[in-house]
Amino acid sequence: MTGDDVDRRRVQVLEDIGQVLGVNGRDYELQEGDVVDLPADNTEALLERGAVEPIAEDGGDLPTLSGPPEPVVDDDGTVKLVRPSADGHDIRSAELGTWVCRRCGTTTETPVHNGEVQEPHECSGCERQGPFIHRILDEEPSRKGAAAPQQSDLAPSAFADPSWPTPSTISDEGYADLWEDVCDWIHTNWVTDEEHLYDGLTAFAISTWLRPNFNFLPQLLVMGKHETGKTRLLTTLARVSYRARTPVSFTPAALFRTVDKYDITLFLSEYHDLNDDLRDEVNAVIKGSQKRGEDVMRVQKSAGGEFAPVDFDIFTHVAIGTQFDPPDDIVSRCIQIQTKPADRDVPVWFDEERAEELRDRLLYARFRLLDSEEWDRAEQRSLKWLNDRGISGRLREKLLTLVTVADLWDQRDAIKPFVEAMETEAEEDAKDTDDALFIRAVRDLAFDELGSTTVLGDADPWEGLAIPLSDVADRFNDMTGRDIGPGYMGQIRGRLGLEKARHSDGVVIRDEELREKLEALCEQNNLDWEHSGYQNPIQRLEDHEKGKRRCGECGRDRFLTHRHVEEGAHLCEECADELQEVIDRE
Ligand SMILES: [Zn+2]
Ligand SMILES: [Zn+2]
Known part of the structure; x- marks a missing residue:
């Protein structure tokens, strides 16, 4: 008897309702505890008065939806606001410019005019001047259907002309396939031979829709030579990301304001073409956007013409494309993607209909997962998984949201190669850094030694140079504040190919080609071929210099063991330790 083509919803009846005439012409006898498939048009009123509760087809709990209003744009250009109902089981929607009079409850509509939406001059019901609230945006519908006004952060006009690729509606269809479909979208439109990147980028794109769930964001750094698909990747991702903007030219002030006001996801494809000032500001955005609660302050001209500091909340996903490396402290915050020339063709034009359909489904995922237990559980599982793999620190922070997204769609195995690649990269980076520090230390020690030895005749001062590994x-350790022994130094010496010799008091670097090798290593690691000038200002005195005298720091008569090189003062052990601690902290 369900041969009619009426939409149905499965509900649990919560009170004795009695007979209900269905819109399909059938009679329903509803008693408390019944589970029935009711026509959707009948359920609405019953849901509003709390007489029934929706349940899933399999009888389990339906996912509860939540989240702030989101603008969607119809095919005919009509802007609507959608948001989950208060009980989270429905989606409410209203055209932009739909106002409800708070005196009489009459709805009055005003058109979008020049990108602005104004309140009506007067109520079409009671003819008074309101006050009005905007439907969906300013009202919080309660379970009983009465509207309680709520302060909205944004004026309706903010949504009159959304300047990002919007959804056209909200769609819960194919939720289970969303990961694979987004992955397929990226695969279709951008080429890499590193297959694991498709999974990482899928997680990144989906994660932009779930930003309110995060405290730390994975930022994306797309590096590659001219015409290797950097911009293509960013525009591919932008079409399936939340409120994506890809500005080509902009001012810093506009950048901060737009991110703050509209919560956009920022895609910048020509980082290398920015002038120095703008690049500094973009670096500030990358630094300030990653962690929740780290506002950026800028001085702005107010409407009255005065300059005043303004706080911007720019917590958002950022993806930048560049031909050359940004500073290290920017790179280390990002997930790095290297682009190479494509070895297969991609469509010239994007399938915009397909992209829009994906955004409709991603909006559903957003409402379903924001602030949800489903998310919390996946995040806990992912945190444990990362911990079990021994991933910690910033890498764990960067990966947690991406792994959580994968977990939600049962794609932990799919994202594993991506995680492994990120681990390897982090290890390589750490190795590079230690190698460079080691080379710097050896270079400086060599120059120190050369400066303090007197060479007779035309002998080569490098000949016979021996540098103790200790x-x-x-x-x-002075440079890094770490506590590394000569053993690890020996490993680095080995992989850099420097010869050693064993002296009575330990291993020394002793290499006939030390000068040539060291110069080449400096070149490879972007180090200058000169002393860095770094010297720990606190130095231990030679044994014959030690003795009981007045300490230059605390002024007491003590046994002095150290010297402050810059001030020339001799110090007691205690003062030396304290000063050293201060230096290490800096
Ligand atoms: Zn009225
Ligand atoms: Zn002292």
Whole structure:
């Protein structure tokens, strides 16, 4: 008897309702505890008065939807606002410019005019001047159907002309396939031979829709030479990301304001073409956008013409494309993607209909997962998984949201190669950094030694130069504030190909080609071929210099063991330790 083509919803009846005439012409006898498939048009009124509760087809709990209003744009250009109902089981929607009079409840509509939406001059019911609230945006519908006004952060005009690729509606169809379909979208439109990147980028795109769930964001750095698909990747991702903007030219003030006001996801494809000032500002955006609660302050001209500091909340996903490396502290915050020339063709034009359909489904995912237990559980599982793999620190922060997204769609196995690649990359980076510090230490020690030895005749001062590994370790630890032994220094020496010799008091670097090798290593690691000038200002005195005297720091008569090189003062052990601690902290 369900041969009619009426939409149905499965509900649990919560009170004795009695007979209900269905819009399909059938009679329904509803008693408390019944589970029935009711025509959707009948359920609405019953839901509003709390007489029934929707349940899933399999009888389990339906996912509850939540989240702030979101603008969607119809095919005919009509802007609507959609948001989940208060009980989270429905989606409410209203055209932009739909106002409800708070005196009489009459609805009055005003058109979008020049990108603005104004309140009506007077109520079409009671003819008074309101006050009005905007439907969906300013009202919080309660379970009983009465509207309680709520302060909205944004004027309706903010949504009159959304300048990002919007959804056209909200669609819960194919939720289970969303990961694969987004992945397929990226695969269709952008080429890489590193297959694991497709999964990482899928997680990134989906994660932009779930930003309110995060405290730390994975930012994306797309690096590659001219015409290797950087811009193509960013525009591919932008079409399936939340409120994506891809500005080509902009001012810093506009950038901060737009991110703050509209919560946009920022895609910048020509980082390398920015002038120095703008690049500094973009770097500030990348730094300030990653962690929730880290506002950026800028001085702005107010409407009255005065300059005043303004706080911007720019917590958002950022993806930048560039031909050359940004500063290290920017790179280390990002997930790095290297682009190469494509070895297969991609469509010249994007399938915009397909992209829009994906956004409709992603909007559903957003409402379903925002602030949800489903998300919390996936995040806990993902955190444990990352911990079990021994991933910690910033890498874990960067990966947690991406792995959580994968977990929600049962794609943990799919994203594993991506996680492994990120681990390897982080290890390589750390190795590079330690190698460079080691080279710097050896170079400085060599120059120190050359400066303090007197060479007779035309002998080569480099000949016979021996640098104790323990000295290298001391210098390395001074620079890093770490506590590394000569053993690790020996490993680095080995992989850099420097020869050693064993002296009575330990291993030394002793290499006939030390000068040539060191110069080449400096070149490879972007280090200058000169002393860095770094010297720990606190130095231990030679044994014969030690003795009981007045300490230059605390002024007491004590046994002095150290010297402050810059101030020339001799210090007691205690003062030396304290000063060293201050230096290490800096
Ligand atoms: Zn009225
Ligand atoms: Zn002292």
